[in-house]
Amino acid sequence: MPETTTPAIYTSHLHKTFGNKVAVADLTLTVERGEVFGFLGPNGAGKTTSVKMLLGLTRPTAGEARLLGKPVGDREMRRKVGFLPEHFRFHEWLRAGEFLDLHGRLYGMSHSERQEAIPRLLKLVGLTDRVETRLGVFSKGMLQRVGLAQALLNKPDLVFLDEPTSGLDPLGRRLVRDIINKLRGEGTAVFLNSHLLSEVEQTCDRVAFVRQGVVLSTANVADFDADKLQVVVRVGQPSPQLLVDLGQFDREVAWENGRYHLTLPHESDLPRLASWLVGHNHTLYEFTPTRLSLEERFLQIIGEDTGQ
Amino acid sequence: MTTLIIAQLTIQETQRKRILWLALILGGLFLLLFGIGFHYIYSDMEQFAGNRDQIFLGFLLMAGLYVVNFLIVMLSVLTSVTAVSGEIETHTIETLLTKPVRRWEVVLGKWLGFVVLLIGYIILLAGGVMLIVYLRAGFAVENLWAGLGLMVLEGLAVLSLTIAGGTRLSTLANGVLTFMLYGVAFIGGWVEQIGALLRNETAVDIGIVSSLIMPSEMLWKKASALFLPSLANNPFNVGPFAVASEPSTLMLLYGGFYTVALLLLALWSFSVRDL
Numbered sequence: 001m002p003e004t005t006t007p008a009i010y011t012s013h014l015h016k017t018f019g020n021k022v023a024v025a026d027l028t029l030t031v032e033r034g035e036v037f038g039f040l041g042p043n044g045a046g047k048t049t050s051v052k053m054l055l056g057l058t059r060p061t062a063g064e065a066r067l068l069g070k071p072v073g074d075r076e077m078r079r080k081v082g083f084l085p086e087h088f089r090f091h092e093w094l095r096a097g098e099f100l101d102l103h104g105r106l107y108g109m110s111h112s113e114r115q116e117a118i119p120r121l122l123k124l125v126g127l128t129d130r131v132e133t134r135l136g137v138f139s140k141g142m143l144q145r146v147g148l149a150q151a152l153l154n155k156p157d158l159v160f161l162d163e164p165t166s167g168l169d170p171l172g173r174r175l176v177r178d179i180i181n182k183l184r185g186e187g188t189a190v191f192l193n194s195h196l197l198s199e200v201e202q203t204c205d206r207v208a209f210v211r212q213g214v215v216l217s218t219a220n221v222a223d224f225d226a227d228k229l230q231v232v233v234r235v236g237q238p239s240p241q242l243l244v245d246l247g248q249f250d251r252e253v254a255w256e257n258g259r260y261h262l263t264l265p266h267e268s269d270l271p272r273l274a275s276w277l278v279g280h281n282h283t284l285y286e287f288t289p290t291r292l293s294l295e296e297r298f299l300q301i302i303g304e305d306t307g308q
Numbered sequence: 309m310t311t312l313i314i315a316q317l318t319i320q321e322t323q324r325k326r327i328l329w330l331a332l333i334l335g336g337l338f339l340l341l342f343g344i345g346f347h348y349i350y351s352d353m354e355q356f357a358g359n360r361d362q363i364f365l366g367f368l369l370m371a372g373l374y375v376v377n378f379l380i381v382m383l384s385v386l387t388s389v390t391a392v393s394g395e396i397e398t399h400t401i402e403t404l405l406t407k408p409v410r411r412w413e414v415v416l417g418k419w420l421g422f423v424v425l426l427i428g429y430i431i432l433l434a435g436g437v438m439l440i441v442y443l444r445a446g447f448a449v450e451n452l453w454a455g456l457g458l459m460v461l462e463g464l465a466v467l468s469l470t471i472a473g474g475t476r477l478s479t480l481a482n483g484v485l486t487f488m489l490y491g492v493a494f495i496g497g498w499v500e501q502i503g504a505l506l507r508n509e510t511a512v513d514i515g516i517v518s519s520l521i522m523p524s525e526m527l528w529k530k531a532s533a534l535f536l537p538s539l540a541n542n543p544f545n546v547g548p549f550a551v552a553s554e555p556s557t558l559m560l561l562y563g564g565f566y567t568v569a570l571l572l573l574a575l576w577s578f579s580v581r582d583l
Contacts, residue, residue, distance in 0.1 A: 018582075055406045058582040078408040087399040091317070093324035105313050106407035150403065 006069030008033050008158045008189030009054065014063035016049055016213070023049040024213025027063070031206075033157070034187040036180055038194065038204035038221075040294075042302055046213035047193050048086060051162055054191075055083055068157055079107060082151035086162035086193070088143050092136035096127060096146050099135055100153060107154040114153075121149035126175065140167035148179065159183060162193045177203050201294040209301045217301050221294075228297070229267060230290045233260040236283030245280075249273050259286065310409040314417025318391070319424060327387055331429065338379070339436040342372050343444075350445050363546075365447040366539040370532055370549035372437035377459060377528045380430055381490060384466040387425070389483045391418045392474035392578065402583060412575035419471050419571060426463045434459060449535040458531035458560070462524050465567045466490065469522070472574035475581065489522040497525035504553035505543065512553055519555070523563040530555045 009031035024046040052058040070077035104114040125145035250262040395401040473482035500515020519526035543550035
């Protein structure tokens with residue numbers, strides 16, 4: 001089991017500029033050991049640059065980053081870090097087994113460790129019968145699977161998965177989800193960079209919303225049920241005064257299609273709103289709460305910031 | 309350890325991409341053609357040439373080695389030009405560099421893999437040409453190992469330049485740069501030789517400056533002067549392959565320095581760049 005005294009990822013005011021262009025403005029975040037962490041943001045939010053800085057591929061202009069308690073350049077630390085890159089382009093003239101063997105050797109794994117790990121991982125990603133197949137004839141999905149096996153070779157304590165399901169069919173996505181859950185069970189921290197919000201919602205413990213390399217907000221996925229929900233209200237005698245009165249629950253309450261639309265900050269506001277309406281003698285015809293999907297949250301948080 | 313793994317991978321890559329086999333088969337074909345041609349020319353020479361025997365043999369040998377020299381420069385560039393930049397462009401390198409390795413070890417490994425291939429190829433081709441001439445006509449070069457060593461050094465200089473360029477330039481830009489520099493050295497070398505014959509110091513200086521920019525041609529000239537010390541300095545003996553202005557020992561040291569400096573530059577440049 002990994003030591004749990006230091007976080008899996010810790011960054012403090014990480015900053016990167018390319019010439020005059022700011023790619024990452026100020027990235028400060030902590031990912032705990034064994035946590036599955038979703039990193040969300042629009043295109044050009046600096047997600048890839050952030051991942052590259054954490055992996056030592058790109059040097060930060062300023063700020064500090066530590067993985068597993070060690071500075072990012074530390075080689076010993078990298079023995080316990082796995083990475084599936086977004087582009088998953090590998091030496092396509094290698095056979096799947098040779099490819100994993102090469103990366104196992106680069107991890108410093110012994111011959112017997114590689115002999116044990118390679119068949120196990122090929123089985124895990126469903127490529128057992130492809131051990132002798134050249135990567136050059138692999139489909140996109142197969143490449144992504146073998147890339148995932150590569151990222152897990154050395155039983156890492158921390159794995160970076162950059163869009164790990166972009167080339168996969170629904171079955172493959174399910175497989176990746178199962179693997180992530182298995183990693184969580186083994187105490188491995190997973191840093192998941194993905195555009196597929198439903199997937200993030202299903203697999204992550206915590207998510208961060210980033211824009212221009214600034215974490216706008218982080219949230220526990222488990223708390224999503226309890227916080228922020230929308231409610232649609234229809235009463236017998238709507239009036240402009242009621243719209244004003246409802247402002248105490250949500251300042252941005254809206255009147256549309258004969259209904260009041262409110263966004264409540266917390267689930268506990270729901271019974272409060274219902275009893276206020278009844279207490280003020282409003283006849284209640286409709287009272288429909290809906291949870292915000294991650295996608296709506298995403299649009300709300302990213303949109304709020306851009307003023308859209 | 310990383311360096312050896314990558315060196316092995318580099319050699320395996322040329323083999324899997326059929327570059328190695330093509331180079332070996334075509335190299336064999338070249339030797340076959342040279343051997344057949346040499347056999348028939350020498351048969352005629354035996355009848356007519358008389359005491360000019362040695363001079364003709366020297367000329368033919370230099371012609372063969374000159375082609376080998378050219379092939380080695382070409383292959384050094386063509387095989388290694390994508391080695392670093394190609395893997396950066398395809399992002400293949402990212403999965404390697406996030407392993408517990410140092411970046412310079414990866415570049416050094418690639419360089420080393422090509423060095424092994426280069427030495428093997430020089431021994432095969434240059435050795436083959438020399439062996440054909442020796443077996444058919446009993447004519448042997450002098451200073452065999454020193455001369456071959458300089459041909460290797462020439463290959464290494466070109467290789468180090470290409471690898472260094474690949475750490476910062478795109479594959480295409482790197483290829484253009486390397487071939488243009490080779491062109492500069494090539495034409496500079498000719499200007500220098502003709503200048504030396506005409507005793508035109510400016511022309512010789514132009515050649516020396518071009519050798520400082522790219523010492524490949526100069527190293528070849530020195531190698532041929534070593535192979536045929538009594539013949540190579542006279543254009544009436546070996547025609548265009550003559551070495552009228554022989555590079556100095558200082559120039560040779562510069563060739564070694566150039567190679568090492570570019571290799572170190574490659575290791576450093578790749579270690580500090582963003583990917």
